[in-house]
Amino acid sequence: MFSFLILKPQREKSVLQQHPWVFSGAVAQLPELAQEGDIVSVLSSKQQFLGFGFYTPNKSITVRMIYFGKSEIKLTSDFWVQKIQRAFEMRQRLGFIPNENQSNEKNTQDNLKNTLKNNTNCYRLLHAEGDFLSGIIIDIYGEVAVVQLLHKGIENVFPHIQIALENLGFKYIYLKNTTQNNEKVTAKWLTKTPPNDLIMVSENGILFPISVEKGQKTGFFIDQRENRQLLKNYAKDKTVLNTFSYTGGFSAYALAGGAEKVVSVDISQDANQLCEKTIEMNIGETNKHQIITEDCFDFLKNTKEQFDIVVLDPPAFAKNQKALKQAIRGYISLNELGLKHVKKGGLLFTFSCSGNISKDDFRKTVFTASMESHREVRILHQLTQPADHPINIYHPEGEYLKGLVLEVF
Secondary structure, three states, rough: OOOOEEEOOOOOHHHHOOOOEHHHHHEOOOOOOOOOOEEEEOOOOOOEEEEEEEOOOOOOOOEEEEEEEOOOOOOOOHHHHHHHHHHHHHHHHOOOOOOOOOOOOOHHHHHHHHOOOOOOOOEEEHHHHOHHHOOOEEEEOOOEEEEEOOOOHHHHHHHHHHHHHHOOOOOOOEEEEEOOEEEEEEEEOOOOOOOOOOOOEEEOOEEEEEEOOOOOOOOOOHHHHHHHHHHHHHHHOEEEEEOOOOOHHHHHHHHHOOOOEEEEEEEOOHHHHHHHHHHHHOOOOOOOOOEEEEOOOHHHHHHHOEEEEEEEOOOOOOOOOHHHHHHHHHHHHHHHHHOOEEEEEEEEEEOOOOOOOHHHHHHHHHHHHHHHHHHEEEEEEEEOOOOOEEEEEEOOHOOOOOEEEEOOO
């Protein structure tokens, strides 16, 4: 029997529509005995049972729903395991699960190139609310599962999820960027460690070395897979500027697509070292690729060079709603700078991964930047995240990745 939380009159509509977040302003009565991370029953103002959720007191999101229904159920281990199994089966249907596991300790680099050619063995297994389980991200890199837990409640039930991952055959499990009592917990391996510091994966036949311990997020930005492939289709004989290049995802695709020249710009020396390794693995030694370690805004302000294709893929500018206005100004400034470096008739690939920036907001920032740069611009592609990052239709906030491909005159 769980503690119960009661909503204010007329505030149960969003829960009945299966939106997974209950905000503090909708709450009439908090559960008396519940602690942070506990599962609570959510009741309407008329004491009708609406579902279960993780309790997060003193936060704007007071409850993160995990079950909706008119009657209570038992939240046994099977409840959590079935959510993981359901997510796994969907990725199988989409073709993201490789036919056989690859082992870094048994394969040389040359063997990996042959074994993983035209294969993709890195994908998102669990996408939080998109897979109907708030507060958890699981990315797969071959035999390695990298887990991010985003609130105390999901930490409490994670042992059930870990068992499900092990039963699915993932040899290595790494827990990263967890939050406990509002403090960051040191990331750690829950299993034995892989034989190599870098995990070798393949994405559309292009190899990437991934550092799950030192890399951003889970180690790699899997969500740009399809958008990188689109760039590859446009890259032949083109000059390409890849800003915020991180470990060189867009750069590797551009060179694989036959780009004449690619310039990768990132402020992180560590990321640039991995970028260089990525290019060497896929292209070999080449004078077509240049890496610049510099703040991307500074580079765009100072360089006079123009390119056939410019890629703007910055980190999230709006971490929360309070940062929204400043983030919009940042996107306008960045896109205006980027547009100035696109040759006439060239392309701008521009993105926002800020969940707090809507598609309309992002498009308006690009519109403003286009006006300020005095360029003729038209949209060729409207981009988003791939199918292994599904969007719960009742949770539009899950559509965080927005992108546009613009033709610029």
